[in-house]
Amino acid sequence: MKLSPQGMFGLMLIVVVAAAGLVSLFWTPLNPLGLNLGARLQPPSAHNLFGTDEFGRDVFSRAMVGARISLMISLLAVCFAVVVGTFVGIMAGYSRGFLDRVLMLCTNALLAFPGILLALGIIIIFGASITGLVLALGLSFTPSVIRVVRSTVLSLRQREFIEASRTIGNSEGYTMFAHVLPNCIVPVIVLGTSMFGWVILLESALSFLGVGISPPTPTWGNMLSGGRPFLESAPWLGIAPGICITVTLLGINLLGDALRDRYDPRMARA
Amino acid sequence: MKKLLLYVVHRLAWTIPTLLLVSAMVFVLVRLIPGDPAIVSLGDDATAQQIADFRARFGLDQPIPVQFVLWLGQVVRGDLGVSVANGQAIAPLILERFQVSATIVLCAMALAVLISVPLGLLAAWRQNSSLDVAIVSIATLLLAIPGFWLGLLMLMLFGLKLGWVPVIGYVPFSENFGAAALYVALPIATLTLLEIGLLVRMMRAGAVEVLNLEYVTHARAKGLGERAVLFRHVFPNAFAPTLTIIGLALGNLLGGIAVMETVFTLPGLGRLMVDAIYGRDYPVIQGCLLFTAFIYVLVNLIVDLLYPVFDPRVTAA
């Protein structure tokens, strides 16, 4: 798979961030949960690459764990949206008629919900756990996947090889999964890469509004909102997670662009 | 023309079941959230009797389907009820707050479109040149910055450090244009920057696709000047997918703007909804979401109607 230089750069950024997250499972420079009330709000130094927070915890270590948590949640949410969305989208696009109408009604109703409020409501109901967050974030983006898949299916339906599959006697189900599904993968993957970025942003927005993962687990979102009171006296608290998010999103966007250019420039249309 | 009218009527007819479904979902969702509006409003010291009276007053002691039907009956008459928190009439409240959010969102979107369309066209026209690379890089970077972080940084820089604009406050343009402009300059600027990231790339992608199509080559071969090619053939067709994105973004912004409104202390609709959720103010949540859904549906309808104007390959139906 050959990508443009920008795409490779994006992939590299993502790999670096993901690696940091993975490494954090086994090792971080210092204990990300370790309080050190004697060394609060210290500026970046050789010992604390990103400084310390209001409890004396090492910000760099927390950023590493934050990478893992934020990426994991985003990945799970995107998978949720992709799996559920693809399934429903194929059902809707393939069956047409009444089922299609009902499914699209529900989808449009969900889309009409401002994403952040839907997520907020779901998190308050299910609690600010990883499950709740994945559910909330996933549900917010499932409708978009449904719409993209459905329109892909609609345009595929008329194609000859679908007709051919039916003519030779294959069941609808087989046709759906053996022929339709593979053609949906590419647009979904391209959408998925954009979604990944949106999910990370939504997660940080939710932390900002006060419903993030329970402490003391760090996510970039809750580190960002936790750094707000200290913007003058300890700006590194807000700058570090912000840069992490920006770098990750940059990587995701560059990679997504490269994938899109490579496979089909027309996928931009919703 | 008649076909178009039929299409509009058909779409509008479909909005009703959509809004109904949205309302039902909100109704149920909101009541699933733990926390009693009575207690949130009255505080911990309330007696059981006071709580019971409160619930009766707002009809919260009825079964949920009954509450829903009663609420629908009110809505049909144009009455969205009163806020549980302070007794304010909800419909005028929503309109007032919407004015604030809409002003900022529309101004930002308009500015973003005005800047992004030429930039996107330019980048596509000079594809792979250093200018193109520069434009795309900036746009990609803007897309990667968390919105409220950018807002915070802008506030600190232009509001606090430089003191060019006030940091809090709001006044409608109708009341005092000068002061209003100063108050909303930063939020609009922030939102514009964020939208530019999105729109420039869309515009460029669409334009690149069209520029490579045969009929453009054909037009050029006919002897049409570059500018004519760009404006009469490339722009309209390239703009169409961007239009869709604008529609989706506008719809999303209405809720997502809550974070921006918190950072800039704006009395907008997004913040109203978030506060209502935290305050378990059921009537306000219901009214706001119904309203936002309606706006979203309306915006999408307009976008779908405008689409064929730009891309004749697609008909509205």
Place this chain on the structure above:
Amino acid sequence: MKRLHAVSGGLLAAVLMATTSAFAASDTVRIRVSSDLRSIDPGVNRDFNTDFMLQHVLEGLVAFREDATIAPMLAKSIDVSDDETVYTFTLRDDVTFHNGKKMTIDDVLFAWNRYMDPKTDWFCRPQFAPGGSSGVKSVEASGDDKVVFTLEKPSALFLFNMARFDCGATAIYHRDSIGADGKITQQLIATGPYKLSDWRRGQYVGLSRFDDYSALEGDMDGYAGNKTPKTANTRFMIIPDAAAAKTALLAGDLDLDWQIDPSQIADYEKAGNVELESFMGMGITFIAFQTRDPKVSDVRIRKAIELSLDYPQIVAAVSEGKAEPSRSFIPRMSPYFKEAQAVMPERNLDEARRLLKEAGYSGQPINILTNKQYPEMYNIAILAQAMALEAGINLQIDVTDFATHGDRLRRGAYEMQVFGYGPRLDPSLIYDAATGNKDKEPNKIWDSVEAKKIITQSMIVSDMAERQKLFDTLEAKFREDIPLIPIFSKVITSAARANVKGYKAAWTVGMPRAWSITVE
């Protein structure tokens, strides 16, 4: 309301001309408030912010002095019968309403009757209704300047309840305030030093000085005393977000933030043109146990948890060194905080581990509930979890939004929680809020019949020495049962720009008062 718009339009335009701090009118003090007025009907739909804003506009028969004792306000004097059941209020004859009319005995009776009317929904009606803690048997006029209240039984809290700000201070307002729908929504015509002149919902609450205010003689003394406003206007700017308020203060768009998060202290100190003032309030933050939950029903486990925490460190971190820890449920500022209340046991990890072993605890997770709305509650949970871990106690933090937290508190659905009570000026009220029968009132924390008896007694007896004895007995019982662990009384720190003078933050009630402030 049209009339108000005309008046406020001019004022508004004048203020709007000033878009940067350089032109800020010094005839307006801009004070931050974190949420809007809930309602202007006294004691009907209120929260803390509503209460303190309205205290600038209204007054009742009695009011709190600087030290939280009760003084006559609209009454000239109060006579209490020997058996403490008859209170005779002699009214002042020099009180004017905001509409220019003089206050008469009819106005007082009218207001009282409206308060006691169930339709008004007065928050404190249960206290004064028959059977309440200050149940009133009858209210009568005597002569043309005396109002006589006869109580069902003696009550140490009668005058106190009248002065309570969450009751709207039982304010006397003019009947023209009441709209056609029987509610006070458009205007509040009261007797206070300010008039409500310009209310932009969601943005600010504007007050302007009442020029015909008949002030009491002398100096400022709580809500009694001389309240003549030094500055013509006060505007409460509604800024829900604490960080936005800080930016506004530093930028000069705000003059005073009367309660900042301790976490902001570092930023403000760095800025240099802002003055901070701290004082201890009468609220109390604590960790509570659900004594009926099997995980913590064993008092040895509760004791172990109590022993595992380092309170001086927690409080120093959470309050940026401004507050002191306290292990009593009675706040330090209370006159009843004496030797018994001041006892501070030491942290003892060994003893904690021993008790845990005895009780058979072996690392099971215990859930501690908190919320993000109050940073100190949030931070205490984080610190407590880390410290308890050193004794082998496994605490899992559960963060919810405030309404959900309140809901779970109400139902008793928690194992441990970090919570706080706002200022309740009398210890019996603090204990009463937390104590009761969990079968009937699941929101109660301390289920002890003997404790309830002592508390009820303390609400009847008025002699301070006797009450002190009761509170001391309660303290001992409390420390034995450990239904909750008091951590500290919140210190309220205010931040004001250097050109803001005269703000007196520190007083027992702790609510901000604007009348003494000038902006240079």
